[in-house]
Amino acid sequence: MALEQQILAHAQAVAPAECCGLVVATAEGERYYPADNISVMTDTFEIDPADWIKAELAGDIIAVVHSHPTGPAALSIADRVGQRNTGLPWWLAVNDEIRRFRNVAPLLERQFEHGRTDCYTLIRDAYHLSGLELTDYPRTDDWWSAGDDLYLDNIRREGFVRVGPAAPPQLGDVVLICLGGTKACHGAIYLGDGYLLHHPVNRLSKRDLYSGYWQRQTHSIWRHKQWQQCDFTAISNDLAASSFSM
CATH class of the missing domain: 3.90.1720 (endopeptidase fold (from Nostoc punctiforme))
Known part of the structure; x- marks a missing residue:
């Protein structure tokens, strides 16, 4: 099963809770490592630390994955805070598709550098x-x-x-x-x-x-x-x- 299909299948399997996992670059290529969502709330996620360690041992983590079972098709406030903390791209499973978000710098209070942050x-x-x-x-x-x-x-x-x-x-x-x-x-x-x-x-x-x-x-x-x-x-x-x- 293709990587994105695995993520969507995981999201559908755990809905209405948010799914979560990690995309890892391994010697065999990119793989999706599903994780347990240990959040006590259905509209947020928290990756089980044991699953994060397992993914790190398999290769380089290149993206954090989670789902929004009922939308919106955008990163939440907590998601953006979390993305900044991880420094990684975040992939969002929503509306039967995967949306990939680069870890862009906060929109406010950026330093100016022409051609890079202007x-x-x-x-x-x-x-x-x-x-x-x-x-x-x-x-x-x-x-x-x-x-x-x-x-x-x-x-x-x-x-x-x-x-x-x-x-x-x-x-x-x-x-x-x-x-x-x-x-x-x-x-x-x-x-x-x-x-x-x-x-x-x-x-x-x-x-x-x-x-x-x-x-x-x-x-x-x-x-x-x-x-x-x-x-x-x-x-x-x-x-x-x-x-x-x-």
């Missing part, structure tokens, strides 16, 4: 947590002054459509902003209630009120065609996990 990385990672994969385009520092256009050259092929100028932003919309010129060289995500999530140059990623300077410098607002099918809960959970772990 405003586009923040958008890409937030959308990854929400179930939408955006291309990681190579970009040189100061690309906006070198004739390149990271955002407008690529945003439509990534599945976004421009929102009409009179339409208010909605949860998850990408807001493109001009900084000191007319080119859209900065991107942010609208969080609702008049707030943006963004990563300013050489500062920590943060929430900001979408007013004053940011509104005046707004170039355009973009909405992903599939956004109604994905879940903003994933972004909210990551932000809450940062508050929880402080």
Whole structure:
């Protein structure tokens, strides 16, 4: 039985409790090691330490697995805290499929490093947590002054459509902003209630009120065609996990 089929079979066998296990890289290839969920609650999981040790002895643990029998198709607040603690990808069995989540850095208070943790990385990672994969385009520092256009050259092929100028932003919309010129060289995500999530140059990623300077410098607002099918809960959970772990 294929790896993902084994995980889904395990999830179905223990529902309505959450299943849990580990994906291990062994000499024979990747294997799924099901584990006992020793949590006393049905809507959470805790891997039996004996099962974790067994998996470690078999090879390198490359992913933590668990299920959400009734959804949502996103990592919970506790899941994101747990993922940060393990430093591993987490796989989620939900709706008869496996969703794989990279161990992305917390969306808040990231250090700025152009091309690695910058405003586009923040958008890409937030959308990854929400179930939408955006291309990681190579970009040189100061690309906006070198004739390149990271955002407008690529945003439509990534599945976004421009929102009409009179339409208010909605949860998850990408807001493109001009900084000191007319080119859209900065991107942010609208969080609702008049707030943006963004990563300013050489500062920590943060929430900001979408007013004053940011509104005046707004170039355009973009909405992903599939956004109604994905879940903003994933972004909210990551932000809450940062508050929880402080």
